[in-house]
Amino acid sequence: MHAPVTRRPNTVAAIVRTAALALLAALAVAGLSAGPARAQDGDVAWTVRTASNSYGDDRSSFSYAANPGGQVEDTMIVANRGKDPLDLAVYAADGFTTGTGQLDLLPKGGKSVGIGAWVRVGHDRVTVEPGRTAELPFTVSVPDNATPGDYVGGILTSLTQPDDTEGITVDRRLGIRVKLRVSGELKPGLAVENLSVDYDGPGNPFATGDATVSYRIHNTGNAILSARQTVSVSGPFGWLRTQAGTIASPPDLLPGESWKVTVPVHGVAPAVRLTATATVTPLLTDASGSTTSLRTIRATARGQAVPWTLALLVAVLIAVATGAFLLARRTRARRRLREEARVRDAVEQALLDQGTRAG
Structure with a gap:
């Protein structure tokens, strides 16, 4: 996932650190085991999970089927495993496949047209006390004119913290994937x-x-x-x-x-x-x-x-054969010309000899 980061120049270590955090968030959204996110001092940690309800228990992600114009209601649970209160931003975003083949989500403020635009969470921020959990009910409202097919996005919790040591602002994100299939004619291709x-x-x-x-x-x-x-x-x-x-x-x-x-x-x-x-x-x-x-x-x-070496050899052989042919033809032509000249001289000499005898 892309985390908004503000940094000063010449902070190579900060860039590496931010990239690692982005990878952690991407794994969490993809439904893999990434573990809780932790602050630099290790005192802040939280997890997200699906609620147990009529859709199932211990789900790794949210998955629904709905008609155009339909609605789905569900809940995400946020747990504070740290020692300090957590103030988290909450929002939804569309998903996309990265160049490495992982699912990622648009950053906050990105242009979402599917899940990110259709999901409404009850609160855009939530405060969770240490050792407590908070429920985040949300509604997926499918537009009446929604095109049938598959849509993927996610619901994210975000913690923005300054890192004075590195001189950057780090945005840690943990979320859960949301997959929705809008009913209608499915046309895979x-x-x-x-x-x-x-x-x-x-x-x-x-x-x-x-x-x-x-x-x-x-x-x-x-x-x-x-x-x-x-x-x-x-x-x-x-x-x-x-x-x-x-x-x-x-x-x-x-x-x-x-x-x-x-x-x-x-x-x-x-x-x-x-x-x-x-x-x-x-x-x-x-x-x-x-x-x-x-x-x-x-x-x-x-x-x-x-095979260029073979092609070159063939070209050389063709050139040699062509040269030999032209040389032979030229030799034959010269021989023919000499023979014709010899015959012509012989005829002329014979005519001269005949004229002399006649005189």
């Missing part, structure tokens, strides 16, 4: 875009090289999707096909999000003309946790795999 293949071969024209296949997976539907992927590279007519190794699955992509994939393929023959094939099977997970494989998508792209 993935696209494979910008597929390309590059080849890097050794100097030995008879040895294999490495290809790199790159593409982008784009969630074009309205459901959260992951995918199973395979990649292969082949020569003309599908000959000399080489399969890539195991490819890590992309993270769960929210509707509209993209994920760049780069796959190395080793042992590729320099077949002059290469064809890369990416096969992607979208994976849809329902509310019960069951995963369904959707229709497989295949995309291809072509590239060059020219």
Whole structure:
């Protein structure tokens, strides 16, 4: 998660410290075990959890299904494990997938259009005494014109503290993920875009090289999707096909999000003309946790795999053969011209001899 930080120049240690805190908050929002957040002196700590109610007990996150125009009511519990009172800001924000594949939430004041705009918490701030807990009831109000599909965000508690030693203001955030599926026609879909293949071969024209296949997976539907992927590279007519190794699955992509994939393929023959094939099977997970494989998508792209040393050798041989051919043709032409001149001289001499005898 992105925490707003104000710092003075030349505070490298502060930057590293802030990055670590941001990672801690991101893990908490993603529903992983991050533990309570602690102040620098270790005296302040708090945790957040879901309330036990008709939606279930010991939930790791909030998950709902609702109709357009519908409402959902639930509660988040905040516990102060420290020795001092806590004054926390409370707000909701939309989620997004980071470049490392983790779920993150927009910072406070960010432009939310889904969960962050639809969730209303009873209080925008809460004070929790040491050793006590506080309930934070909230309501998810789905607009009448909400588009069917999946939405992800979170409810956050935030503690802003100055760090006089480092000269910065640190914003620690702990939150719980909120996933909402708005009823209506579910249209899951993935696209494979910008597929390309590059080849890097050794100097030995008879040895294999490495290809790199790159593409982008784009969630074009309205459901959260992951995918199973395979990649292969082949020569003309599908000959000399080489399969890539195991490819890590992309993270769960929210509707509209993209994920760049780069796959190395080793042992590729320099077949002059290469064809890369990416096969992607979208994976849809329902509310019960069951995963369904959707229709497989295949995309291809072509590239060059020219063994340049062999090509140079062939070019030299062609040049030598061409030179030899031209030299032989020139030699034959000169020989023919000499023969024609000899015949012409012989004819002229014979005519002269005949004229002399006639006189």
